[in-house]
Amino acid sequence: MILHGNESASPEEMEKLQLNRLRSTLHRVYEKVPFFRKKFAELGIEPDQFTSLGDIHKLPFMVKSDLRDHYPFGLFAVNKSELVRLHASSGTSGKPTVVGYTEKDIKMWSELVARSIAAAGGKPGEVLHNAYGYGLFTGGLGLHFGSELLGMATVPVSGGNTDRQIALIEDFQPTVICGTPSYLLNIAEKMEGQGKDPRKTSLKYGIFGAEPWSEEMRRTLEEKFSIKACDIYGLSEVLGPGVAIECHEVQDGLHIAEDHFLAEVINPDTLEPVPEGEDGELVFTSLTKEAFPVIRYRTGDIASLQRGKCACGRTTIKMSRVKGRIDDMLIIRGVNVFPSEIEHFLLTVEGIVPHYQLHMQKSGSMQHVELHVEVDDTFYADIDMDLNHYNVKILANRVQRVMKNNCLISVDVKVVKPKTIPRSEGKAVRIIEKTSNKEETLKT
Template sequence: MNVYNQIETASRAEMEALQLERLQKTVNHVFTNVPFYRDQLIKSNISPESIQSLEDIKKLPFTKKNHLRENYPFGLFAVDQSEVTRIHGSSGTSGKPTVVGYTKNDTENWAELVARGIVAAGGKKEDIFHNAYGYGLFTGGLGLHYGAEKLGCATVPISGGNTERQITLIQDFKPKIIAGTPSYILNIAERMEEMGITPDEISVEYGIFGAEPWSEEMRKTLENKLGIKAVDIYGLSEVMGPGVAIECHEAQDGLHIADDHFLIEVINPDTLEPVPEGEDGELVFTSLTKEALPIIRYRTGDISSITRETCKCGRTTTRMARVKGRIDDMLIIRGVNIFPSEIERYLLQIDDLVPHFQIHLTKKGTMDNVELHVEMTPEFFSNLPGEDLTHESVGQLKKKIQYAMKTHCLVSMDIFIQKPKSIPRSEGKAVRILDKRDLAVAQ
């Protein structure tokens, strides 16, 4: 195995012994250095000595995003400011970001984990790495950048946006790996098609995509349009950033979690009790090696499941299923729970539609209503007599979409089929849901 993969083949007993040692150290670290955690533990009648097994993690209190906001900016840091070498953050509804800090050791560990992930995705030291994740406070760009450099890749820090320049550099620099949000990479792929560039004319072999939920159908679309293998990467700034987990290119069957750095739980978000292996629930992460901002039982809001079966690639690490969605993105329409990624999954199976859509939440009287805005392909549009959007073939396509949504997603939706290029394209994370219910009430 490559040097970055050796720990990923440890036995379960070896890994759990390492996790317990690091968990005990982390709990002692926060108890000693973070007043917030010390107060929480004392209120729960817990001391660092209370943690004698991995099962004892259930004794520890949860951390939620509002705790980071309440301790803005540096209240949860566990080291002196002089030891912090990097600060990242994620945007918040109040206008202030949730702030995370890193020591030199933290950033070195992060880079090594991302490098390990790039190897799992199929990358090699000699590859050129085209990084279309956004740079800045968002952890995606710099997280992938330093991981690629750690592996030894020649890294192109193109960031997001300026799509035609991206394509020029892909043609000229001939990268083997491309990374970005799936919705933005789709934007690049579609622009290539418009320019007459075919998959066999580009050098890219692997794609590392994440920062938003995406379906298996989106994977197939990206792989076909670019002629690549596409893998999912997972991370969030509060836990570290990208690199917490990643799929391997051999199996593309669940994301390998860096068990040596993170302890994962899956809980029922209502009862807060653990769910059985293989069952969907909310992901909860505890960091095991972070110094500047160690995090205890962080409720991510992401919905997924885990398995501890050995992967066919040979790695023994815990694997998580691809994230279905976030609790706060879950739509509850007339008593039915549904995630945008499930709508995407079935839309992409319908011919004559491009992989772009938006969900508009509106009101019909006092009832919630869903408008699904989709976009026809240029070929379908050009074959409409007089480009007439009222033509019967548009009506037939609408019925097909309505049937798919009602049959598979169990929700009746108002379907709006739009001309090509009508739905905004992403240059970062796609905006899938527009909630107009308050506007309807106000009017």
């Protein structure tokens, strides 16, 4: 195992590096970005006043609406002539968020993704199958450039066309596969439907992200493909994939690239720091980005931070796997719950596959919630393909009890036959919100 030098740096060495890079970044945004210069002036602070990492709490927060308010280039710290690439969100809820990269940014990003792939088990000379979407989404190109830099033969298949994905896995013999966990589950099911065993492929490691997923989903994917599945974290506003990654040796928390990002966790209501190990909202400050630096960017992701040396040899701070997003949190009859929590406990019920949807309809002050769950082929055969079978009612009642006892929510349960809940070729659609006039689909 070969680690990048900074991945095994002492806490003192890392703190010194972070402080130097933070001061440089603060000078950069103060001089180059009017938004930050105005914010600093309002608070009466200047870059030279920052003499320790603890001073980070003096700085203002940055939120996604700031990006939309300054669309498209108002927060950039370089001229357009220095940009070599632009990425953007879909903009489905308003103006898209736009981020840019200089040549140096792309090189730094590629190095971080190469480090991430190596941490997850990738090796030079092997083949990586990249099923993340290419385009304005940062996932596909982010993994692609990092894989090539690591020295892996990269298959840029992108998402969709599942039959072709399967053929390329069989023909090109990759050892690493990347994509959303829900889509990889779709690939596994399609292979099984073709009479093929996903466990007999050449795959050894999976790098999955772009949507919250549970430990139960991890076990399902690992059993389906006979691989080690690692969680990768990143968001376009901060950089893209490569901000943090699980190591394949331990798979217990994601190593943050501390030499490039300063991480905090705050209480999203009070905006105060939370104790180590306690869940809160992740906040990131970039330390080396040229085109689009971010200062105390509130990600909306819920996780915790933990310090300490890992058995893999890395000393970088770890973040827990993302529990959910603040804006994804559901309120079901007064109870707060994340979709990932529902998935976590749902997959403990025998006979249920990892596909579900919550159908939520509100009429005035009344809320009706129906959880659609799908049975596996074995259960379906055992009930003679009859959804009126008494065992279906028993299963639905069991799911209701699991949701009530663990998630504290009361839901109606509808059991459906295999392969009827829509499969994902990207991020899974878990929540269907209905009103009397329209139906809105939310991706979670």
